[in-house]
Amino acid sequence: MRKVKAQEAIGMVLGHDVTRIIPGQFKGAVFKKGHIVHEDDIPLLLDAGNDYIYVLELQEGELHEDEAGMRLAQAIAGPGITWSPPEEGKVSLRAQWKGLLRIDVPLLTWINSMEDIIISTLHDHTPCQEGMTVAATRVIPLTIAEEKIRAVEDTCKGHTMVDILSYTLQKVGVVVTGNEVYHGRIKDSFDEMLGGKIRDYGATVVEKLLAPDDAEQIANALLQAKDRGAEVLITTGGLSIDPGDVTRMGIQKAGAEVISYGAPILPGAMFLYALLDGIPVLGLPACVFYAKTTIFDLIFPRVLAGETIQREAIIKMGHGGLCMECEVCRFPRCPFGTG
Known part of the structure; x- marks a missing residue:
């Protein structure tokens, strides 16, 4: 890590949490380790007593968790899938329209078997509404070797891991x-x-x-x-x-x-x-x-x-095919049909 003036850290990656204390009101992190410093962050850094901060310096071939998460989302997403900007490294994928969620489960399992990469999804064949979160991805460390992300991108070329099928029969x-x-x-x-x-x-x-x-x-x-x-x-x-x-x-x-x-x-x-x-x-x-x-x-x-x-x-469908007959039905947000 390298020590730099807060005003000179724009675009750099925080190497530590930044804590702020307001007597009698608040104590906690205003910025988490891994946060990319923006110009409007500077007043908060200074108010928290951080004229200088430590920043991470990415080596050649390394990716920050935010960029890695975005590239993973883009690699696995198919028709009917959109995604949001990273939040603390996590990228959420959402249904772009009403339809049926399809997950390539073997591909999902292969990606999750790679060290330091995770993708979490709803179960295959979930009926989805527009805007519904259907999957999320992130990497475990703050930085990751780009070659791991590239391996996922190369594997996903030509087919997708997650998509939404439209209801075409009406x-x-x-x-x-x-x-x-x-x-x-x-x-x-x-x-x-x-x-x-x-x-x-x-x-x-x-x-x-x-x-x-x-x-x-x-x-x-x-x-x-x-x-x-x-x-x-x-x-x-x-x-x-x-x-x-x-x-x-x-x-x-x-x-x-x-x-x-x-x-x-x-x-x-x-x-x-x-x-x-x-x-x-x-x-x-x-x-x-x-x-x-x-x-x-x-x-x-x-x-x-x-x-x-x-x-x-x-x-x-027999695996997961027993309805629990809950007093308040929450299907499809329940185990029925999730085998």
Whole structure:
């Protein structure tokens, strides 16, 4: 470290904390070690009794933590990600628009295995709002060898570690099944329980039809919703093993290929996922009408973001797939679906 006059330290890096005492009011650091001195800092330095300060002198090939953090953020960020200026070495990455967070977990693990570099993120597939903090990065020491940062930059060329997928599918077709609803014995509560969630993702229900427990009529309703331009199809109910539940048969009769029936998610065990001429079909079990958060909340944003759902992905959801059914639901800021 080198001793310099405070007035001559502009642009230099503090090598120590600067403490200020105001009798009876305050004692603490007004500047932390590693702070880059700016012109408007000079009066505070002098008021704190620091006519001279010690500054760090970076050697060739060394980076200050702020520059290192910024370069890391720029290296890992993909579409839909922006970042803020460093604060005590930490750079926060935020969602630039509403969408689905995607994390390259193997790449994240590789970067974090490097000495003196850390990147912390939300879990993969988190639904995000614009401006939401999704990741942060920093280096552990005050200075770091530039070659370590360059290694990350070189590895991230051509692909990204963190990005936000936009919700590109917007038109939803709905078939509410069940004799009890079709014949008016009970109220259709789809709009009340799921309509708001669909709108929150920016999607619109372009067609909603009621169908009895009849496979042929369920199939016809699905095809009618498809013809109305639906990009995602949803059915509700009729997926248990009861003899009167024929929704699965109706989906197949419409010509859809069932990718997965049954899921290790609670609530949502009887979930069905299929493709009808490439259009995702979500067969929702009855739990969506009474549980606050279900498999719908895990699958629907992925589908809107254009992801192709494979059975393997649904199977893996069993890790973290048990909803704690909290009195106050804070999803997605909770463990549900974070495996």
